[in-house]
Amino acid sequence: MKQEDKTLIQDICARFNRDRTRMMDVLIEAQRALGYLSSDVIDAIAEALAIARVEVESAASFYAFFSQKPRGKFVIRLCNDIIDKLKGVDRVASALREQLGIDFGQTTDDDLFSLEWTSCIGMCDQAPAALINDKIVTRLSSDSIREIVRSLKEHGDFSKLKLALGSGNNSHPLVRSVVDNNLLQRGAVIFAPSEPSQALGKALAMSPTEVIRSIKTSRLRGRGGAGFPTGMKWEFARNATGDARYVLCNADEGEPGTFKDRVILTEAADLMFEGMTIAGYAIGSEQGILYLRGEYAYLRAFLEDVLAQRRSKGLLGDNVGGKAGFNFDIRIQLGAGAYICGEETALISSCEGLRGDPKTRPPFPAQKGYLDMPSIVNNVETFCCVTRILDKGAGWFAAIGTTGSAGTKLFSVSGDCERPGVYELAFGVTLAELLKIVGAEDAIAVQVGGASGRMVNPSEYGKKLCFDELATGGSIMVFGPGRDVIKVARAFMEFFCEESCGYCTPCRVGNRLLKQGLERFIRGMAEPSDIEYLEQLGKTVKTMSRCGLGQTSANPVLSTLQSFRSEYERRVVKNTSGLQPSFDIVKALRDSETIVKRKSVHVGH
Amino acid sequence: MSTKPKVATTSLAGCFGCHMSLLDIDDRILKLIELVDFNKSPINDIKKFTDRCLVGIIEGGCSNEENVHVLQDFRKHCDVIIALGDCATMGGLPAMRNHVPLKECLEEAYLKGPTVYNPGGKVPGDAELPLILDKVYPCQEVVKVDLFLPGCPPPADTIWQALVALLNNKPLELPYELIKYD
Incomplete structure (x- = not known):
């Protein structure tokens, strides 16, 4: 390795105080400077950070955007x-x-x-x-x-x-991207006109516990999909013991079909940062982290600029908003292409410079999170709601939506519809109403909640979009006439096979078996018992996996088995021979025949 | 002609360890012969099926074309197929080669390995030798399997209890000790 490259690595590590928990940044910067993470680069990083090589390599090999081989420009x-x-x-x-x-x-x-x-x-x-x-x-x-x-x-x-540059801030000098917002409906909460910093001022005039009480009164639930009550999470973190507390914002929007956080980050970043600052005040934190997925790196310079402006206005830094003793700042942690890092404990692992492996819960992050300290992880949209709640009042917010699901929700709608884009609608809107708005009344199936969500058939279109009926973190994928739901389910299973971290067997192996099972149906090689097999296997994966990925990865199979059972039933063929039609002996012998240069004397010729 | 149910066994890509475990039922084998007749099996060296069997016990997965042939023959002649042991149920140790292309495996074994002496410099390909499959397949990927008894090998008591339950048409109840392998 050239001495100048070595010096470069040492400089990068020094910029991050030779802190091994900043491994993600070190690897990202090293790859940016040198093109890829060669074996020598990994050694140099290990030496500069004074850690074992395996610690560097385990992180470098985990993330899809890191390469240990030379790549093109x-x-x-x-x-x-x-x-x-x-x-x-x-x-x-x-x-x-x-x-x-x-x-x-x-x-x-x-x-x-x-x-x-x-x-x-x-x-x-x-x-x-x-x-x-x-x-x-x-x-x-x-x-x-x-x-x-x-x-x-x-x-x-x-x-x-x-x-051609895209709409809104996509043509901002620091973004300059072709991406379009397609923000097709603004609602009362996220994309309504609002006065900047009003909410923070009001929060700082209250005591932290009053802020938390206000969030609880608003009945705000987490927007990432799981719907955990936000105020309760904050209270746990505030009451947990620890020398420091952390506010983490989950902008690792990886659920297939979700893109609403991207629009918030582009058009309403201040609203989100203000919410994070309020959270910092409420739980007693001095440090926030925005975990930005690697795919959205094109927004980073713009977001850094928003943060810099907030610092210069006194909205971040020491004595935030003039409140003596309240110090809070936010840094951006860039990801590197791993869906699993949207799972909160995996996100924390990644922020700590580790592989994006989920951690065992309990303890929950509110007790023991980032750097083993009490931490809250909330979705981008959740923090925006926080700001609006503090500004307009908990009662105002609670009056929007339904009893169990207060407020509005951003829906990212894509697929076979006339107007794909982002829609902010009050919770409680029915799927049929949404389909009408987006121009997809002829949909034969709708995947609600992304790959880990569920496939809904037309008889359920009257159901409400809310936590208690059709829950979604925002993803609505529409499938029109002629689409094959089993092929859609297979595409989702391919996704989970790719994104499983491989830590636990039910998820690592089970998802592959589920995918193979679906392929038998698609290739016309399934028999009646395969339906029961998929059901049993799906339940095993769901109940035995370690984290949220595996606990939901069987949903494409289980929910299509439930809502589109006839699609499976019409494809099964009764097989009395006892042989597996999917086993192809001719193909299995092809390599051998090439190597020994003779044909099989038994089979197929 | 005996009316006792018939049992056949075979070892495909296995190590015969599962058969050894079967013999480990010790003197109960006498009881077993009272219950069943053995048809095709290495235990009695009968090479070909002479009758339809109630149970076919398979050790090992499929690594070559002969394994496939034998397994399909078992499926044709047996009412119930038992995959016995980890190789039959999952491919087991032989399936470790599944991560390596077949060409590399054979070259390592016959051409490049440090202890290889092979002046001819060829991978054996005589027509007498069954061709190797591209990878090792567990039994249920080739034929339908009715029962799986995991373990490497499954203990004699597990095999015994499974057979007795099957022959008496009773549900199989295996205590935890017989199916834990950690």
């Missing part, structure tokens, strides 16, 4: 979620393969391009989409991607591409 990551597939991502992929002469997972000989697949990047309303390094390109077609690649080959500069 431009890494094109094409999004392969189900909505992108419906919108023709395969044609884009073929165009890329053809033009670059490489397959996915490979790099061109001139080291200019690498091709990779990636899970949902939060652009389902403008699919197909891809990441080119940390920039986004959307609404791709085979023609547009050819033109992008041609231009990059010509001048090698992404900023020279002639791309």
Whole structure:
């Protein structure tokens, strides 16, 4: 390794105070500077941080966006979620393969391009989409991607591409992205006009326990999907013992089909940061962390600027808002492409510079979270609600929505509908009403709550969207006439196979078996007992897995078995031979025949 | 002609350890012969099925084409197929090669391994030898399997109790000690 590279690594580590808990930042910066994380780079980081090599390598090998092999100057990551597939991502992929002469997972000989697949990047309303390094390109077609690649080959500069900038702050000088907000309906809470900093002022005039009481009175529940009462979580953290407390904002919006946090981050970042600051005051914290998914790195400079402005206005830093003794600041922790880090304990692991492995609960983060200190992890949208509650009052908020689900909810709608985008609607709106608003009244199936949610059939469209009936963290994927729900379920299982951290067996192995089971139905090789098999296996994965990923990953199978059982039943074929139709002896012998250069004397020839 | 139910056994890609465990039922084997007749099995060295069997006990998964052939033959001749042991149920140790392409496996074994002496420099391919499958398949990926007895090997008592329950048409109740393997 060159001495100058070594010095560079040492400088990066020094910038983060040689703090091993800042491993994510060190790895991100090292990769940015040197292209990839070679074995030498990993050794140099280990030496500079004075830790074992394996600690560096275990983190470096975990995240999809870190590479231990050399890659092209431009890494094109094409999004392969189900909505992108419906919108023709395969044609884009073929165009890329053809033009670059490489397959996915490979790099061109001139080291200019690498091709990779990636899970949902939060652009389902403008699919197909891809990441080119940390920039986004959307609404791709085979023609547009050819033109992008041609231009990059010509001048090698992404900023020279002639791309129309997106709406709102997407054309801000610090963002300059093609992404569109598609914010198609503003509601009373998140996207209503509001006076900045009013809420923080009101909160600082109250005592911390009064702030928490106000949040409890508002009946605010977490917007990430699980719906845990926010005030209660804060109270646990406030009452737990610890030398420090932390406020973590979960902007690792990875649930397929969810992109509402992206719009908040772009258009209402102050509202979110204000909510985090109020939370800091309420639980007695001095440090907040915004965990920003790696896919949204294009927003980072803009968000850093928002934070800098808040600091200069005295809304972050020492004596926040003029309140003597209340010191609070926020840093941004960038992720690196791991869905599991949206799970709160995995998110904490990642912030601590570890692999994004979930931790065993209890203890819950409110007792023992980031750096083993009491911590709250809340969704981006939840913090925005907090700000509005403090501004307009708990009673005002509680009066919106339903009894069990107060307030409004942002819905990210994508798929077979006329107007995909973000809609802010009061909780309690029925699915049928939403489908009418988005122009999808002919939907044959709707996936509510992303891959880990459930598939709903038309007989249930009258149900309300709220925590007690159809719960969702925001994702609504619409499937129109002619779509095959079992193929959709298989796409979700492919996603979970890819994103399982591999720690526990039910999830690591069970999800693969579920996917194979679905394939038998798709290939017409399933028999009646396979329905029961999938049901049993699904329940095992659901009940035996360690964290929320595995506990929900069987839902695509279990919920389609429930809501679309006839789709399964019509495909089964009774098999009396006792042989497995999926076993293909000709294929199983092909390698052997090539190696020993003779045909099987028994089979198939 | 005996009217006793018939049992057949075989070892595919296994180590015969499960068969050894079967023999570990000790003197109960005398009782077993009172209960059943053995048909095709290495225990009595009968090579071919001569009759339909109630139970076929399979040790090992499928690593080559002959294993597939034998397993399918068992499925054809037996009412109940038992996958006995970890290799039959999951592929077991032989399935460790599933992570390595077949070509690399054979080259390591016959050409490149540090202790290989092979002046001909060829991977054996005589027509007498069954061809190796691209990977090791657990039994249920090739035929339908009715019962699984895990363990490496399953203890004699587990096998005994399973057989007795099956032959008497009783539900199988195995105490925890017989099915824990940690």
